[in-house]
Amino acid sequence: MATAAQWLEGARPRTLPMAFAPVIIGSAAAFGLGSFKPVNAILAAIVSVLLQVGVNYANDYSDGIRGTDDERVGPLRLTGSGAAPARQVKLAAFACFGLAMLAGLALVILAQTWVLLVVGVGCIAAAWGYTGGKNPYGYRGLGDVFVFVFFGLVATLGTTYTQANQLSAAAWIGAVSTGLIAMALLMANNVRDIPTDSVVGKRTLAVRLGDTAARIAYVMMLAVAILLPLFLAADYPWVLLVLLLIVTGVSPSRRMLTGTERGSLIPVLKQTGLINLAFSILFATGVVLSRTPA
Template sequence: MTETATEISRTEAWLMAARPHTLPAAAAPVIVGVGLAVHEGLFAPLPALAAFVGAALIQVGTNFANDYYDAVKGVDTDERTGFTRVTQSGLIPPDEVKRAMYSTFLLAVLVGVYLVYVGGLPILVVGLVSVASGIAYAGGPYPLGSHGLGDLFVFVFFGVVAVMGTFYVQAAALLAAPLSLGVPAGTVTQQAFLASLPVAAISTNILVVNNVRDLETDREAGKRTLAVLVGYRASRAEYVGMLALSYLVPAYFWASGAFGAVVLLPLLTVPYAATVAGTVLTETSGEALNPALERTGKLLAVHSLLFALGMVL
């Protein structure tokens, strides 16, 4: 057990494993999905709440999986400069972290039973694929995060699927009978897809910062993240490109005439985003990038709140 492990209580260790600072990635898509549903007159509070609880459980379960698998596979070492990993540092035994991972995903499945009742077969398929992908991100014979697919995973599941899924279950609750076998009309829309892109982009940027920070140690450990594959310059270009996408979508919504100028509220966060981007573009140390990672999470939360508010108003 490391010196760190002797100074941290068990409760603190489990909080570190759950990584509550990543929960904006679970809340943001629900906030945006609710904002669009209110705009469309399709807000349904109970399905929206269940969508958030399910998303949060999948996020935490994925965090447990990442902590456990990266430790047992030797990806996390003492040279790592990021936040403390509880399995690698000896704070919590590996078997307990593994059980917590499966228990959390099981709870997500239980919440999903209600969402399947509301949304039918499409939600069952999406839910099972989301849980399987959460495990496969760091585990299994072909871990996504170790083969350059982590960014795509986050973009799709914590962005597009999460926002569209939140909108879908609310719309299905009002427009369709329970346990539908198909996709009811009006539940999957182009606007829902477009609204998901800013969340997908900034959520991906959280991972980009993480992988830029860990690029050298991941390379040494044989973990081939996208940052390891493409290097610092392309990873930083990805960060800037994702930020641009997150601001282009509100501008498109306004220019399309479907929303008023208030949908441009997310542009208020541009100065903050520029400051964080400045750090990502120039730094590689954990001392600088750990705060940048947290600030990217805060940017996701504020941007999503303002975007949802703009759609509502």
């Protein structure tokens, strides 16, 4: 029986910045539109976190029963390590998805954005289909698209829309940037797992690109994400604060390009997650300062 600490580790708390970042950015964009709503933002954060944890447990279950994690290099997986029965991990994933749906329903009712009910159902289906089911798209190199769309575009734009009932350039650019950083995090994770994923037939984008190209792709994703807000400088001059992250991106980029041992890439995951969180805070600060009267 897995301990509470093992369940927490299985939830992969290091990935939570990927859940909070889009909500912070989307809420700042709503503020820029003159319509920040704290309660809606909190509900959006609850939905995002529950979906992230649910995806982590779902991946743990699906990869575990397929044997993908049998020779895993990295943090604990509950199913693959035998720390928890597969059925319990699956139930934990569905419990998170169910709670996310309830919080999402409350948000939709409060914001009167009924069209997002369909989006919510799509999120749950995509979260499970990532590595679950008979033909998981995560095994065909489409997992990166899922992360960009749902933890970048949908989470950010949905947060803004449920507060302001409209979108802005800041919302779109923030969504693309945080989506790219989330993709970079997944790329770092999958580069580490290229040898084992290749053996079990998990054709992630990293596997398809090959080791060298996948590492370069990571660096390019970070670079574009950090530089993209330059397009907002005319309307939101303070958003240039995000350029401070150029310095923090050097270390994980260098490690990705030069690290030969797969285990040496593990710190890159934490660093990338923190970069995503820092980006969201700096971006949000820039938008708020740019819209606050002197």
